[in-house]
Amino acid sequence: MARSTIGIKDVAVAAGVSATTVSHVLNDVSYARISPETRRKVKAAARQLGYGPNRVAQALRNRRTGVLGLVSEDVATTPHAGRIIQGADDAARARGYTLMLINTAASASPASREGDVDAVLERQVDGILYATMYHRVLETPANLGKVPAVLVDAVTADGSFPSVVPDEYGGARAAVAALLEAGHSRIGFINNVEDVPSTSERLRGFRETLTAAGLDGGQAPVEASSSDAAGGYEAASRILRRTDAPSGLFCYNDQMAMGAYRAAAELGLAIPADLSVVGFDDQELVAGSLFPGLTTVALPHYAMGAWAADRLIDILEGDPDAGGEEPGTTVLECPLVVRASVAAPRNP
Amino acid sequence: MARSTIGIKDVAVAAGVSATTVSHVLNDVSYARISPETRRKVKAAARQLGYGPNRVAQALRNRRTGVLGLVSEDVATTPHAGRIIQGADDAARARGYTLMLINTAASASPASREGDVDAVLERQVDGILYATMYHRVLETPANLGKVPAVLVDAVTADGSFPSVVPDEYGGARAAVAALLEAGHSRIGFINNVEDVPSTSERLRGFRETLTAAGLDGGQAPVEASSSDAAGGYEAASRILRRTDAPSGLFCYNDQMAMGAYRAAAELGLAIPADLSVVGFDDQELVAGSLFPGLTTVALPHYAMGAWAADRLIDILEGDPDAGGEEPGTTVLECPLVVRASVAAPRNP
DNA sequence: TTGAAAGCGCTAACAT
DNA sequence: ATGTTAGCGCTTTCAA
Numbered sequence: 001m002a003r004s005t006i007g008i009k010d011v012a013v014a015a016g017v018s019a020t021t022v023s024h025v026l027n028d029v030s031y032a033r034i035s036p037e038t039r040r041k042v043k044a045a046a047r048q049l050g051y052g053p054n055r056v057a058q059a060l061r062n063r064r065t066g067v068l069g070l071v072s073e074d075v076a077t078t079p080h081a082g083r084i085i086q087g088a089d090d091a092a093r094a095r096g097y098t099l100m101l102i103n104t105a106a107s108a109s110p111a112s113r114e115g116d117v118d119a120v121l122e123r124q125v126d127g128i129l130y131a132t133m134y135h136r137v138l139e140t141p142a143n144l145g146k147v148p149a150v151l152v153d154a155v156t157a158d159g160s161f162p163s164v165v166p167d168e169y170g171g172a173r174a175a176v177a178a179l180l181e182a183g184h185s186r187i188g189f190i191n192n193v194e195d196v197p198s199t200s201e202r203l204r205g206f207r208e209t210l211t212a213a214g215l216d217g218g219q220a221p222v223e224a225s226s227s228d229a230a231g232g233y234e235a236a237s238r239i240l241r242r243t244d245a246p247s248g249l250f251c252y253n254d255q256m257a258m259g260a261y262r263a264a265a266e267l268g269l270a271i272p273a274d275l276s277v278v279g280f281d282d283q284e285l286v287a288g289s290l291f292p293g294l295t296t297v298a299l300p301h302y303a304m305g306a307w308a309a310d311r312l313i314d315i316l317e318g319d320p321d322a323g324g325e326e327p328g329t330t331v332l333e334c335p336l337v338v339r340a341s342v343a344a345p346r347n348p
Numbered sequence: 349m350a351r352s353t354i355g356i357k358d359v360a361v362a363a364g365v366s367a368t369t370v371s372h373v374l375n376d377v378s379y380a381r382i383s384p385e386t387r388r389k390v391k392a393a394a395r396q397l398g399y400g401p402n403r404v405a406q407a408l409r410n411r412r413t414g415v416l417g418l419v420s421e422d423v424a425t426t427p428h429a430g431r432i433i434q435g436a437d438d439a440a441r442a443r444g445y446t447l448m449l450i451n452t453a454a455s456a457s458p459a460s461r462e463g464d465v466d467a468v469l470e471r472q473v474d475g476i477l478y479a480t481m482y483h484r485v486l487e488t489p490a491n492l493g494k495v496p497a498v499l500v501d502a503v504t505a506d507g508s509f510p511s512v513v514p515d516e517y518g519g520a521r522a523a524v525a526a527l528l529e530a531g532h533s534r535i536g537f538i539n540n541v542e543d544v545p546s547t548s549e550r551l552r553g554f555r556e557t558l559t560a561a562g563l564d565g566g567q568a569p570v571e572a573s574s575s576d577a578a579g580g581y582e583a584a585s586r587i588l589r590r591t592d593a594p595s596g597l598f599c600y601n602d603q604m605a606m607g608a609y610r611a612a613a614e615l616g617l618a619i620p621a622d623l624s625v626v627g628f629d630d631q632e633l634v635a636g637s638l639f640p641g642l643t644t645v646a647l648p649h650y651a652m653g654a655w656a657a658d659r660l661i662d663i664l665e666g667d668p669d670a671g672g673e674e675p676g677t678t679v680l681e682c683p684l685v686v687r688a689s690v691a692a693p694r695n696p
Numbered sequence: 697t698t699g700a701a702a703g704c705g706c707t708a709a710c711a712t
Numbered sequence: 713a714t715g716t717t718a719g720c721g722c723t724t725t726c727a728a
Binding site (some may be wrong): 009023024059060062 | 704706707708
């Protein structure tokens with residue numbers, strides 16, 4: 001019951017009071033002194049007529065729409081977008097906000113990005129969530145600053161917006177720790193070749209975790225290739241043929257791990273008996289479908305979406321303990337998801 | 349430039365005309381007689397001030413928001429949602445509409461579904477797109493009829509809403525045809541066990557295509573299991589051990605095909621030399637990452653989203669050649685995506 | 697060729 | 713304890 005043509009006036013007439021009174025009771029206005037009896041009548045009339053507020057009219061009057069613009073890259077191409085959206089939607093809805101969605105292309109020109117932002121700005125969104133599909137440094141459209149904004153899975157070079165990104169470094173540490181705990185000491189890493197934060201941070205986590213465990217992180221075997229299954233196959237084939245071939249393999253992502261599974265099979269290596277493998281991303285469709293199930297590190301897309309929406313609303317509502325508007329980047333944990341691809345090594 | 353506090357009045361003052369005139373020229377009102385000179389001045393002033401219309405105010409006045417509510421199930425759990433969203437967003441944007449998103453759970457109670465619909469109804473959306481994540485028969489919330497609505501990837505038992513679904517039957521035909529054309533005559537199917545339209549329609553397409561090719565579709569080998577990789581492995585293991593084991597295998601979806609790859613490997617069968625495989629869904633992450641790449645049938649989620657948005661807008665704008673409001677279900681093609689898992693059989 | 701005025705549904709001063 | 717009035721930014725009669 002909402003869209004009908006029933007307005008506050010109809011309720012007022014039905015309850016025999018003025019529109020003001022209806023507004024007061026329906027919104028629980030604090031300073032309003034209205035008799036319990038009248039309150040009852042108004043509520044009864046509203047329910048009986050199936051009244052629902054017209055949020056557009058409220059928005060015009062209050063100069064707040066209760067809508068958050070979510071401009072997101074390439075919603076169609078990765079499953080990550082869905083999780084960000086769901087996290088943001090859940091958090092927003094819990095606080096009475098709704099999302100307005102605009103899809104933008106990662107390859108879009110600056111002008112078209114501004115157009116995307118303008119589209120939600122015209123709709124008077126209270127704030128904007130700007131999400132990218134993989135963790136990176138972003139040039140934000142010039143008009144993004146017109147309302148409060150929070151970046152999801154991205155940062156700007158100058159840190160001018162609050163943002164939330166995954167703890168790539170910590171995730172890598174968790175992955176390597178899992179291998180270490182299983183008893184591996186010969187641990188390798190197949191990395192992505194692209195120059196993005198995750199590439200360098202996961203490598204750093206890999207090396208530092210080994211070093212902290214008393215191994216030689218600096219010398220541990222690392223091979224890099226494209227971050228897909230073919231690249232994983234290729235890099236894994238190389239690393240597994242080295243004289244210092246590892247018994248435990250950390251892979252840049254689940255796709256590469258999938259390629260590593262094939263390389264291992266070709267070399268007659270059983271997983272996890274002969275080779276333990278840990279991935280990154282936790283793409284359910286891949287990690288859960290491989291055999292044996294891939295132990296991997298989850299990217300916290302849902303949590304990032306939820307965090308960002310909450311943070312944005314804190315800013316909008318001027319919540320003091322939200323730490324004011326100070327930007328800064330928040331880093332969210334990447335938890336290990338244990339399946340079946342890690343076991344003790346044959347010969348530690 | 350949009351959100352600023354610049355309104356039509358500011359433009360009017362700057363151009364030395366009235367607000368009415370500004371509205372007339374900016375909206376190209378047909379009946380307005382305004383001198384070219386004034387038009388120029390108004391436009392110049394608007395641009396110069398960076399004026400952008402306040403769509404909320406326009407909406408209140410015009411009683412049309414230009415917003416479409418997209419109520420979608422389980423946005424986070426499948427990559428399909430992203431494609432529907434992107435298709436709908438592209439189509440909507442091309443016609444000046446914006447999407448407002450509400451995520452709903454496939455498991456949600458009728459009451460909470462009504463709440464989801466109400467949330468967008470309160471925001472005065474002009475129409476609603478109601479999307480499910482797999483093709484099925486749906487019980488729509490009672491309040492869905494309050495504004496025009498179109499179903500995506502679902503139908504109602506009574507066909508009361510226009511809807512768009514994938515051509516499961518045609519997709520299955522295309523898959524089997526690919527196997528037939530490669531020269532296979534011993535063709536099997538591993539199917540899902542759930543009772544959903546895709547299960548029965550793909551089976552029907554499988555049998556009828558074989559029969560139409562002069563083979564005995566009724567007797568062709570079929571095994572069923574859960575629609576995941578484990579189920580695919582299990583069903584494929586069974587079918588490949590039958591005395592009438594196929595040389596060409598059609599799989600209910602890509603996940604099951606992934607399981608079939610493993611079953612084939614265990615039996616020493618090379619793909620596609622010893623066994624040709626065709627999947628369904630075209631989950632890029634899976635189909636493109638398997639080795640060899642999986643030839644599969646694509647589910648037209650993008651096209652369904654786009655079609656639905658277009659259809660909804662046709663209805664909203666009363667487009668006559670849209671065939672009026674008559675409901676009916678539109679079926680969209682599922683095209684074959686050729687990769688590398690089909691070849692001629694060793695012994696046809 | 698242009699402008700004044702009314703009103704979309706709602707809220708908030710400011711009366712009473 | 714409740715009602716009157718004005719106005720959010722815009723579009724549209726209607727009048728000039």
